[in-house]
Amino acid sequence: MxxxxxxxxxxxxxxxxxxxxxxxxxxxxxxxxxxxxxxxxxxxxxxxxxxxxxxxxxxxxxxxxxxxxxxxxxxxxxxxxxxxxxxxxxxxxxxxxxxxxxxxxxxxxxxxxxxxxxxxxxxxxxxxxxxVDPAASPAVAGLLGCGVMAGFGAALNTGNVGRGDSVAVIGCGGVGDAAVAGARLAGAARIIAVDIDDRKLDWARRMGATHTVNSRDNDPVEAIRELTGGFGADVVIDAVGRPETYKQAFYARDLAGTVVLVGVPTPEMQLELPLLDVFGRGGALKSSWYGDCLPSRDFPMLIDLHLQGRIDLASFxxxxxxxxxxxxxxxxxxxxxxxxxxxxxxx
CATH class of the missing domain: 3.90.180.10 (Medium-chain alcohol dehydrogenases, catalytic domain)
Incomplete structure (x- = not known):
């Protein structure tokens, strides 16, 4: 640079x-x-x-x-x-x-x-x-231009998280924490944050995670299932974008649950899954490009919610x-x- x-x-x-x-x-x-x-x-x-x-x-x-x-x-x-x-x-x-x-x-x-x-x-x-409303700080408002919007949108738009749902988010950087905050905004009952860094898990708690899993020390699939009555989460969001985290997301969801890929993979990455498992587990496997957002709809809404104190964009x-x-x-x-x-x- x-x-x-x-x-x-x-x-x-x-x-x-x-x-x-x-x-x-x-x-x-x-x-x-x-x-x-x-x-x-x-x-x-x-x-x-x-x-x-x-x-x-x-x-x-x-x-x-x-x-x-x-x-x-x-x-x-x-x-x-x-x-x-x-x-x-x-x-x-x-x-x-x-x-x-x-x-x-x-x-x-x-x-x-x-x-x-x-x-x-x-x-x-x-x-x-x-x-958007000029009362918002530029340093805060600009984050909607990519990462924060991608995370919120992965939960709200792509994942269609609803009231009472269980949600797991794998990877708790800016995008993952925004997905956590989006799941909380949507009314999810249980929000499980997964990362290998305890500092990031602390950030996720502040954003609204109800449970955290350090996947360096624990099998995240088993941990998510244990926290959801043995079933898996209704929505699992992969905010890392690697084959191994995608497989974790795939097997950590409930039957007929939804996997959302919002982390960006690199060109050489390849994914292999048993096709019978894809068929047998049902549900939806979705990619979330920019959080499936429509800026004219979503940016002003999120800024208004921030100014009303209902979401804390400044914490990012x-x-x-x-x-x-x-x-x-x-x-x-x-x-x-x-x-x-x-x-x-x-x-």
């Missing part, structure tokens, strides 16, 4: 220029850094961001200069077969800004998830901007840092010392 001067074009048709106020350091940025996403180097990292719209291009009606917005990487098209069936959260033709931000020598940058917000200003498609912010501290933040993330480091840009 290095800090460079970049050139940000004026917004063209359908685009918006946003002054970034805060941007979280997400594990997806680390995936980019480690080559786990693609090879469109050089990257402009950062995508969990909130800021103020400074200018908009021709034809933009969704937002206007001065609006406080959270950025998202799912600007929906409104015309594909998913959108036309009223399922915009599954839009198959999401898009980003057409113009490229560049280095001063003209080298085009690949913005992380079409955003690139480790920068004082960024250019996005106007549909990537979602207006472990520290605020400067732009030059991102490399150290990656190191702290790798060591498991933080839920989220957030880059804050001073006026």
């Amino acid at each position: 290095r800090v460079e001067t970049i050139v940000v074009p004026d917004p063209g048709p359908g685009e918006a220029l946003v002054k970034v106020q805060a941007c979280g350091v997400c594990h997806t940025d680390l995936h980019y850094k480690q080559g786990g996403i693609n090879d469109d180097f050089p990257f402009l990292l950062g995508h969990e961001a909130a800021g103020i719209v400074e200018a908009v291009g021709e034809g933009v009606t969704e937002v206007a200069p001065g609006d406080f917005v959270v950025l998202n990487w799912r600007a929906v098209c409104g015309q594909c077969r998913a959108c036309l069936r009223g399922r915009s959260q599954y839009c198959f033709a999401t898009h980003n800004a057409r113009q490229k931000m560049t280095l001063t020598d003209g080298t085009e940058l690949a913005p992380a998830l079409g955003i690139g917000a480790f920068a004082e200003k960024t250019l996005v498609a106007a549909g990537q901007c979602t207006k 912010v472990t520290e605020t840092i400067g732009l030059g501290d991102v490399e150290k933040a990656f190191e702290r993330m790798h060591e498991g010392d933080v839920l989220r480091s957030v880059v804050v840009f001073e006026d």
Whole structure:
């Protein structure tokens, strides 16, 4: 990682220029850094961001200069077969800004998830901007741009957690803890957090976990079954995204239960399961891409709940840092010392 001067074009048709106020350091940025996403180097990292719209291009009606917005990487098209069936959260033709931000020598940058917000200003498609209540702190609001929304959505949207359900969450980083908080918001009766790090299990308790399992010391499948009357959980959320954790999730669910994969695997990972077990256990095996969220619906709702004191989004912010501290933040993330480091840009 290095800090460079970049050139940000004026917004063209359908685009918006946003002054970034805060941007979280997400594990997806680390995936980019480690080559786990693609090879469109050089990257402009950062995508969990909130800021103020400074200018908009021709034809933009969704937002206007001065609006406080959270950025998202799912600007929906409104015309594909998913959108036309009223399922915009599954839009198959999401898009980003057409113009490229560049280095001063003209080298085009690949913005992380079409955003690139480790920068004082960024250019996005106007549909990537979602207006929310400006009373929210930018450092908090921006986290909805990826990890926190992914976790909440995995529980609320993909997993359809309901009142009285039992839920297990494997992996208690930012995404997993958001899934725990989402399950609590949905009224789950029993929320079992699983991790190999007692510090992360403590975080999960604060987010609403009713039980915790250290899977370094205990078989998580047996522990989850024991905590659910021998049956397994109604919904099991894999927030790690590895073959071994997915198998744990698969066998830790009740018959006809639901497995939700929200942790992001790397390209080389392979999964092998007995097909008879897949058939015989019934239920649903789901992937949760961005928490199956619709930003225009979900971002304002979660911000409102936060401002009402009904969910504590601020508890996800472990520290605020400067732009030059991102490399150290990656190191702290790798060591498991933080839920989220957030880059804050001073006026």
